[in-house]
Amino acid sequence: MKIFLKYILIFCCTYSCLGQLLPGTLYGTAGPTYSQTLGDLVSEAGEDDGTVAYETGASEVQITYRLDPGTLTSSAYNCSANVYKYKVFMHLQNAPVGLVLEARTFANAGTRYPLSISYDSFPLIGPRNLYPENGGDYIILPEDNTAAIKVFEFIGCRDNIPIQFRVAASVLxxxxxxxxxxxxxxxxxLN
Structure with missing residues (x-):
C-alpha cells in the first residue's frame, strides 16, 4: 500500500509541473576588479610572475537564479512547483593575452529559494544542493564562447551563490x- 501511495504522490507531483522549463533570470553583483602595479612584478630577469595571483573574497561576487514570475504566480511559487537541475557554464571575452582567470564556488554554497518546499520531503532528482565541478578547486575559464566550461550545478532556485575568482597575472x-x-x-x- 505504501508503494502505491508513493506512485500516486510522484504522479501528482509530476502532473502539477509544467511540461517545459520555465524562463528564469540570473541576478549578479559586480565582477572582480584587478590591478597590478610595477612593484608586484618579479624583477629577476627571465622569470615570469605566474606565481603571483590576485584572489577575490569568497563572497565578493554573488549570483542568484530564480524562475520568472507568471501573470498570476510569484517567483517563489514557480520555484516551489517546478524544480529543475541547473548547470552553470562560464567563459571570457576580451581578456588580455597571457591573463589566466579561474573561478570556483563551494559545496552547497548559497541559500535555497524558497527555504523550504514540499519537494524537500521527497526529492525526486536529488536534494536541492549546489555541487561544484572539480571538487571546488579553481577552474580555468576559456576565452571561447563555443567552449564554455561547467563550473557548478544546483537543483532548484538558489540565492547568493558566491563565486570566487583568481587572476594569475603575467609580465607577458x-x-x-x-x-x-x-x-x-x-x-x-529534469535530470
Missing part, C-alpha cells in the same frame, strides 16, 4: 587597462 600580458567580460550560461533539465 600587455600593459594597459582592459575590461574582461565574464559570461554565464545556465542550462536546465
Amino acid at each position: 600580458s600587455e600593459p594597459g587597462v582592459s575590461n574582461t567580460e565574464i559570461y554565464y550560461t545556465i542550462t536546465g533539465s
Whole structure:
C-alpha cells in the first residue's frame, strides 16, 4: 500500500509541473576588479610572475537564479512547483593575452529559494544542493564562447551563490587597462 501511495504522490507531483522549463533570470553583483602595479612584478630577469595571483573574497561576487514570475504566480511559487537541475557554464571575452582567470564556488554554497518546499520531503532528482565541478578547486575559464566550461550545478532556485575568482597575472600580458567580460550560461533539465 505504501508503494502505491508513493506512485500516486510522484504522479501528482509530476502532473502539477509544467511540461517545459520555465524562463528564469540570473541576478549578479559586480565582477572582480584587478590591478597590478610595477612593484608586484618579479624583477629577476627571465622569470615570469605566474606565481603571483590576485584572489577575490569568497563572497565578493554573488549570483542568484530564480524562475520568472507568471501573470498570476510569484517567483517563489514557480520555484516551489517546478524544480529543475541547473548547470552553470562560464567563459571570457576580451581578456588580455597571457591573463589566466579561474573561478570556483563551494559545496552547497548559497541559500535555497524558497527555504523550504514540499519537494524537500521527497526529492525526486536529488536534494536541492549546489555541487561544484572539480571538487571546488579553481577552474580555468576559456576565452571561447563555443567552449564554455561547467563550473557548478544546483537543483532548484538558489540565492547568493558566491563565486570566487583568481587572476594569475603575467609580465607577458600587455600593459594597459582592459575590461574582461565574464559570461554565464545556465542550462536546465529534469535530470
